[in-house]
Amino acid sequence: MVSQTERNKIRNHIRQLRQALSEETQLSAQFQLVEQVKQQKLITAGNKVAVYLANDGEINPIALIEYCWLNDAEVYLPVLHPFAKNHLAFFKYQPDTQLTKNKFGIPEPKLNAQTICPPASLSHVFLPLVAFDKHGNRMGMGGGFYDRTFSLPHPAQRRIGLAHDCQQVDALPVETWDVPLDAIITPSQTIKPD
Numbered sequence: 254m255v256s257q258t259e260r261n262k263i264r265n266h267i268r269q270l271r272q273a274l275s276e277e278t279q280l281s282a283q284f285q286l287v288e289q290v291k292q293q294k295l296i297t298a299g300n301k302v303a304v305y306l307a308n309d310g311e312i313n314p315i316a317l318i319e320y321c322w323l324n325d326a327e328v329y330l331p332v333l334h335p336f337a338k339n340h341l342a343f344f345k346y347q348p349d350t351q352l353t354k355n356k357f358g359i360p361e362p363k364l365n366a367q368t369i370c371p372p373a374s375l376s377h378v379f380l381p382l383v384a385f386d387k388h389g390n391r392m393g394m395g396g397g398f399y400d401r402t403f404s405l406p407h408p409a410q411r412r413i414g415l416a417h418d419c420q421q422v423d424a425l426p427v428e429t430w431d432v433p434l435d436a437i438i439t440p441s442q443t444i445k446p447d
Contacts, residue, residue, distance in 0.1 A: 260426060264392060267384045270419045271310035282417060283316040285440030290317060293436075293443055295377060295411070298325035301370055303343050303378040305331055306352075308359050309394075311381045312415050312440075318346070329370045331398070332361040341402040343370045373407050380434070382414045389434040389446030390425040400432045411435045418442070 274282075290296060302321050307313040321328050329343035333355050344361075345368035352360035362368070372378075380399050384392040391414050393399060403412060414437040421439070437444045 260392070261395075263422065263425070264383050264395060267392075267420050267422070268309065271312075271383075271417050274310065274417060274419070279310075279313060282440040283313045286312060286314065286415060286438060287316045287320050289438045289440070289443050290320065293438075295413075296321055296324050296326050300326040300376045301329060301374055302326050303329045303331065303370075303372075303375045304346075305379070305381045306360050307381070308357075312417050314379060314415055317379065317415075322348070327370075329375065330362055332364065333398075334402075335364060339396065339398060339401055341372070341398050343372060343375060344368045345370065372402050373405075373410070375410060378403065378410060378412045380412060380414050382416050382420065382437075384420050384422050384425060385414050385416055385434070385437045385444075386422055386425045387444055387446065388424070389437065389444070390427050390431065391434050391437075392425050397430065400430050403432050404430070413438055415439075 304314050304318050318328050328346045330346040331341040332344050334340040334342045344365060346362055350362050353363055355361050380391065382391045382393055412432065412434050414434045416437060416439050418439045418441050
């Protein structure tokens, strides 16, 4: 069993790598990411797609969000759940959606009961991550928000991690509560674990 100290070492090392990426590399990566998504034919009209807004050097999915809008897919952003502690809720995101910063300084849509989407109703969940391996294991920031929210499997749903290539490691320590991914997409590859 890997200690929390070892997990934190991996997390801190990979965060430093992605934060060190140049602005030019970050910009190029977001368009390469969309090309990978196009090749996989993942997005179609009517999809309910969860995405995130980049923070802390994460690969920026803004071009992916725009691609979803162009293809008539509905986009939802995570919001810290107002009632279920350490869980996420998902609210519709459109070009004119007003955003407010949460306690972590991450922009999120304002709460609106008319634009919420239950996590089980999302067809695709594009998750941020700190590190990943070829087996579909994901290491997040350590809060467990995505793991708690998506702890129950939904057969029709695809959980896809988005990352820079430098975030791949040989093998990640896995805990029983870690939610495995159906795929990981980077600017250069799409990994589908066995």
